[in-house]
Structures are given as structure tokens and as C-alpha cells.
Amino acid sequence: MIDDLSEVKPEYTAIFTFHDEAGDLRLSVDWQESHDSGAQTSDFRQPAPRWTRLHRDTGAPSTLLNANLTNLATGSAWQFDIQAVQKVDKARLSPQLARFAESLRFDAEAARRQSADRPFVKFNPSTNLKSLQQRISYHYRIALGNSDYTLELSRFQDRVYPSRAAPADPAISSTETTVCEPRWSISVFRTDWDTWFGLNESLGIGAQADWSDDMSAWFPEDLLGSPTSGSAPEKPEEDSGWVQLMEKLTHIEELVRSVEPPDEVEDLLGGMSVG
Numbered sequence: 041m042i043d044d045l046s047e048v049k050p051e052y053t054a055i056f057t058f059h060d061e062a063g064d065l066r067l068s069v070d071w072q073e074s075h076d077s078g079a080q081t082s083d084f085r086q087p088a089p090r091w092t093r094l095h096r097d098t099g100a101p102s103t104l105l106n107a108n109l110t111n112l113a114t115g116s117a118w119q120f121d122i123q124a125v126q127k128v129d130k131a132r133l134s135p136q137l138a139r140f141a142e143s144l145r146f147d148a149e150a151a152r153r154q155s156a157d158r159p160f161v162k163f164n165p166s167t168n169l170k171s172l173q174q175r176i177s178y179h180y181r182i183a184l185g186n187s188d189y190t191l192e193l194s195r196f197q198d199r200v201y202p203s204r205a206a207p208a209d210p211a212i213s214s215t216e217t218t219v220c221e222p223r224w225s226i227s228v229f230r231t232d233w234d235t236w237f238g239l240n241e242s243l244g245i246g247a248q249a250d251w252s253d254d255m256s257a258w259f260p261e262d263l264l265g266s267p268t269s270g271s272a273p274e275k276p277e278e279d280s281g282w283v284q285l286m287e288k289l290t291h292i293e294e295l296v297r298s299v300e301p302p303d304e305v306e307d308l309l310g311g312m313s314v315g
Contacts, residue, residue, distance in 0.1 A: 049073040052151050053175040054161040059168040063096035071146045084148060089141050092125035101125045118289050127241050140166050172199045184288050185262025189228055197222040228289065259285055
């Protein structure tokens with residue numbers, strides 16, 4: 041059991057995007073820190089890498105749902121997304137990409153330092169590598185209303201690699217890597233959503249996913265009622281679980297906006313290039 045937020049171990053993720061004529065390929069690799077209370081050092085376990093294919097025309101996941109709820113008073117918004125990618129069997133990959141995945145090495149020291157100029161994953165160069173995003177994520181259960189929602193706090197940084205094609209202007213260098221400033225993001229999700237959507241990966245043609253289309257299944261009511269009232273509602277409504285989720289998001293937004301950043305920290309939303 042974890043009694044203090046500082047005891048939460050981060051998850052480190054590297055997301056590589058490769059150029060491919062049929063649609064860019066994406067490789068996602070996670071490293072999760074595990075610590076034995078009787079040991080002096082931590083170990084990092086690596087689940088199986090995940091290969092997916094992005095939309096051929098956009099080079100991004102396909103958008104199934106995109107909605108924004110904007111607070112006109114503050115200008116902040118919560119974005120609700122459902123995105124889809126095509127799962128790729130590693131047996132269908134080219135030998136070059138298979139060797140690239142096998143070459144990955146995790147640098148624990150660089151990961152803990154969170155240095156902007158030193159990636160925490162080492163790999164062999166690849167001519168069709170387009171970008172690398174590194175993410176350091178912390179997961180916390182939202183205790184409001186005794187719910188099963190998870191809050192993910194992530195620090196991410198993008199690196200964009202030069203195109204294989206020669207630039208039209210010889211004065212433009214095609215060998216420089218663009219390193220973007222690190223940014224922070226906050227996401228809220230339920231593990232059940234991942235599980236249910238994951239059933240689509242192995243569905244046969246004409247088969248139906250085994251999940252409920254009921255509103256209360258996707259947005260269940262809190263075990264302890266509304267996070268603001270602290271008691272169960274007298275007459276549950278069909279959308280009460282959704283209303284309770286919005287109350288949680290409001291509480292999270294208020295908490296984030298109440299934190300004063302250090303004087304030297306400027307806007308963290310632009311993602312501008314630093315090198």
C-alpha cells in the first residue's frame with residue numbers, strides 16, 4: 041500500500057514514429073520501475089513493445105470522437121477523445137524495424153534526471169525514423185466519491201528527425217534534429233475503457249464486441265455519491281455518473297490553477313523548439 045504521493049513510481053515511455061508508404065508505423069515501449077523494500081536499487085521491467093499503424097493520409101490516429109468542454113471564464117478546456125490505430129503483428133515488420141526494436145536500451149540515470157538534452161532511451165540510427173516522444177507518467181487514483189477513475193500526470197518531450205529527402209534549398213540543413221521544450225499534460229481515464237476498447241484488436245469480421253452501451257456502465261455512479269455532497273443521491277438519474285465525472289474534472293482544474301509556478305517558468309503549452 042502507498043501512503044504518500046511521493047512514493048508513486050513513474051512509468052517511462054518512448055514512442056517512435058517511422059515513415060511508411062502504407063501509413064506511418066509507431067512503436068511504443070514502456071519501462072516501469074519496481075522497488076524491493078529490502079533492496080538498495082530499483083529494477084525496471086519492460087512489457088512487450090506495441091506496434092501500430094497510423095492513418096495513411098494524416099499520419100495520426102484516426103479520430104472516432106472529439107469533444108471539447110471549454111470554460112469561457114478561464115479559457116481552459118477538457119478534451120474528450122476516442123482514437124483508433126491499427127495493431128501490427130511484429131512478425132510482419134521489416135527486418136530493419138525488428139532489429140531497431142531489439143536495439144533499444146533504457147538509461148535509468150538519464151530518465152531520473154529528466155534532462156532536456158539527453159534522451160533516456162538509446163537506439164541504433166534508422167533512416168526512416170521521423171520522431172521520438174519521451175513520456176514520464178505518474179498514475180493516481182481519484183479518491184473523490186471513491187471512484188475508479190485514474191489521473192495521469194505526464195511530462196513529455198518531442199524530438200523530430202530530419203526527412204530522408206534532400207531539402208529544396210541547399211542552405212537548409214537536413215541533418216539537424218529538432219528538440220522541443222518539455223511539456224506537462226493531465227489525463228483522466230478508467231481502466232475498464234482500455235479493456236473494452238482493447239477487445240476490438242482481435243475481433244473477427246462481423247463479430248461484435250462484448251461491452252455494454254449503457255451510460256451507467258461507461259460512467260458509473262460513485263460508491264459514496266457525489267464528491268460535493270459526500271452522500272448518495274436520493275433519486276439516481278441516468279446521467280448522474282457523467283455529472284459526477286464532470287465534478288471531479290472541475291475539482292482537478294481548480295487544484296491545478298491554484299498552483300503558482302516558479303518565476304522562471306514560462307508558458308508550458310506552446311511546445312516551441314529549443315534546439
